[in-house]
Amino acid sequence: MKILYAAAEVVPFVKTGGLADVAFSLPKALKKLGMDIRVILPKYKDIPKKFLDQMSLIKEFEVSLGDNKKYCGIYSLEYQEIPFYFIDNEEYFKREGLYGYWDDGERYSYFSKAIIEFMGQIDFIPDVLHCNDWHTGMVMALLDSYYRKEAPFNKIKKVFTIHNLRYQGIFPKEILRDLLSLGEEYFHLNALEFYGKVNFMKAGIGFSDIITTVSETYAKEIQFSYYGENLDGFLRHHRHQLVGIVNGIDYDIYNPMTDKNIYVPYQTSLKKKQENKISLQKQLGLSPQKHIPLLAMVTRLDSMKGIDLVLHILEELLQLDVQMIVLGTGDKKYEDLLKNLGKKYPEKLSVNTFFSEELAHKIYAGADLFLMPSKFEPCGLSQLIALRYGTLPIVRETGGLKDTVKPYNEYTGEGNGFSFANYNAHDMLHVIKNALNIYQDKEKWAKLVKCALKSDYSWKKSAQKYQELYHTLVKGENFESQ
Structure with a gap:
C-alpha cells in the first residue's frame, strides 16, 4: 500500500509543536508495518544545514497559482528508511520561522497545489493521501475539484487529521478564485465558507473520506461548542467519518535506557x-x-x-x-x-x-x-x-x-x-x-x-489502527466511526 503523508512540519527537520513529532514517528511506525509511506513538507530556511547538504534535486516544474506560474523544485532525502520530499520555493519558504506571515494564505495555497502536482510529476500516485491540519487541508478540496473523475487521481483515498482545531487557516474569500482557481460552488456553509471567508481546516474536514483526530475524547469534545472553535456543527454533520486515535511517542527517542540526553540511563531502577x-x-x-x-x-x-x-x-x-x-x-x-x-x-x-x-x-x-x-x-x-x-x-x-x-x-x-x-x-x-x-x-x-x-504509549497500537483505516478505505468497505 502506498501512502503520501503531507505535513507543514516534521521532526527532525523543523518543529514548532507536536504535529512535527507525529509527522515523523507515525510514518516510521507505518513503515515498520510494511507500508510504502513517503512524507512531503516545505523546504524551509530553518532546516539544519546537515540535512540540506544531503538533499538531492530530483524535479523542477511550475505550479499554477491563479494567473501566475510559480517555480517548484522537489528535493529528496531518505532518513531512517523513509523517503522525504521537500517542496522548494524561495519566495515562500526561505524565511525565518514557519508561520505567522501576512501571506500565509498564499504560501499554503501554493504548498497545497504543489503537493497535487508533485504526485503526477514523480509518478507516485498513492492509495491514500494523508494530510494534517489546516496547512494541507485545502489539498482535499483541490483534489475534489480538479481530479474527481480523472484517473488515477480519482482513486486516491483521503484521510485528514486534526491536531489542533484552534488553528484553522482562515483567509479572505478572494483566495478561492485568485489563487486556488475554485468556483463559487465551493463557497457555501457545507464547503469552504466560514463567516464570509475561506477556511482551510474546513476543506480538510469536508472533502476527506475519513477525519481523524488525536484522541478519542477530543473527537467527542470538538463536536460541542466549548471545544468546537465554531466548527462543532460542521463536525457533527461529519461525525460518521470522525474517529479518535491517540498519538504515541517514539520509544527509540524517549528511552530511559539509551537516552544520551539524561544524566544516568535507567529502566525500572x-x-x-x-x-x-x-x-x-x-x-x-x-x-x-x-x-x-x-x-x-x-x-x-x-x-x-x-x-x-x-x-x-x-x-x-x-x-x-x-x-x-x-x-x-x-x-x-x-x-x-x-x-x-x-x-x-x-x-x-x-x-x-x-x-x-x-x-x-x-x-x-x-x-x-x-x-x-x-x-x-x-x-x-x-x-x-x-x-x-x-x-x-x-x-x-x-x-x-x-x-x-x-x-x-x-x-x-x-x-x-x-x-x-x-x-x-x-x-x-x-x-x-x-x-x-x-x-x-x-x-x-x-x-x-x-x-x-x-504504560505502553508507543506508536505500535495506534499505527495498527491507522493501517486498518487505510485498508478499509482502499478495499472500498464502509467505514463507521466508533
Whole structure:
C-alpha cells in the first residue's frame, strides 16, 4: 500500500509543536508495518544545514497559482528508511520561522497545489493521501475539484487529521478564485465558507473520506461548542467519518535506557532515577535533596496550557516542602510573572524561559511529578513522555490527557498518575497535595512509578489502527466511526 503523508512540519527537520513529532514517528511506525509511506513538507530556511547538504534535486516544474506560474523544485532525502520530499520555493519558504506571515494564505495555497502536482510529476500516485491540519487541508478540496473523475487521481483515498482545531487557516474569500482557481460552488456553509471567508481546516474536514483526530475524547469534545472553535456543527454533520486515535511517542527517542540526553540511563531502577533527580537539582540551582518532591512543567506558556491555574496557586504551593521546575517560552506576561516568582523563591523554583530538547529530557527523567493542567489538550505528548520516564503526571481530564492518564485509586492501588476534572486552581492544588502525601509513602509511590513505566504509549497500537483505516478505505468497505 502506498501512502503520501503531507505535513507543514516534521521532526527532525523543523518543529514548532507536536504535529512535527507525529509527522515523523507515525510514518516510521507505518513503515515498520510494511507500508510504502513517503512524507512531503516545505523546504524551509530553518532546516539544519546537515540535512540540506544531503538533499538531492530530483524535479523542477511550475505550479499554477491563479494567473501566475510559480517555480517548484522537489528535493529528496531518505532518513531512517523513509523517503522525504521537500517542496522548494524561495519566495515562500526561505524565511525565518514557519508561520505567522501576512501571506500565509498564499504560501499554503501554493504548498497545497504543489503537493497535487508533485504526485503526477514523480509518478507516485498513492492509495491514500494523508494530510494534517489546516496547512494541507485545502489539498482535499483541490483534489475534489480538479481530479474527481480523472484517473488515477480519482482513486486516491483521503484521510485528514486534526491536531489542533484552534488553528484553522482562515483567509479572505478572494483566495478561492485568485489563487486556488475554485468556483463559487465551493463557497457555501457545507464547503469552504466560514463567516464570509475561506477556511482551510474546513476543506480538510469536508472533502476527506475519513477525519481523524488525536484522541478519542477530543473527537467527542470538538463536536460541542466549548471545544468546537465554531466548527462543532460542521463536525457533527461529519461525525460518521470522525474517529479518535491517540498519538504515541517514539520509544527509540524517549528511552530511559539509551537516552544520551539524561544524566544516568535507567529502566525500572528508582535509585538511578533519583541520581538523575540530584543531578538536575544541581544543574538548575536547587537544593540537591532526593526526599523533596520535585514537580515539573515542560510547556508552552499559553492560556490553553493552564498557566493561569498554576500562577493562581503557585505561591501557596511553594509554601509546602516541594521544589518546582518550569521550562518553556510563550506569552511574555506569563514569562515575566514566573521569572519574578523564581527570583522570590530561588531555592524552590527554577524558571527557564527558553527551550532546550536536552534539558527537557533531563527534566522528564529527573522530576517526580509532571504538571499538565490544560484548558484543552487534543492529545498531549508531554504526559506520555513523563510516563515513559516514570514521572507521574498530574493532569486535567480533557482530550488525550483523560485518555492516557489513569488516576490513582487508593482502594485498588491502580493508576499511573493523578487528575482533576474542573478547570479550577484549588481543585488542582488539592490533587497536587494528595500526590505529595502519597509521595511520602515510599511503597505506594514505587508501585505507582512502576505502573507508569509499564504504560505502553508507543506508536505500535495506534499505527495498527491507522493501517486498518487505510485498508478499509482502499478495499472500498464502509467505514463507521466508533
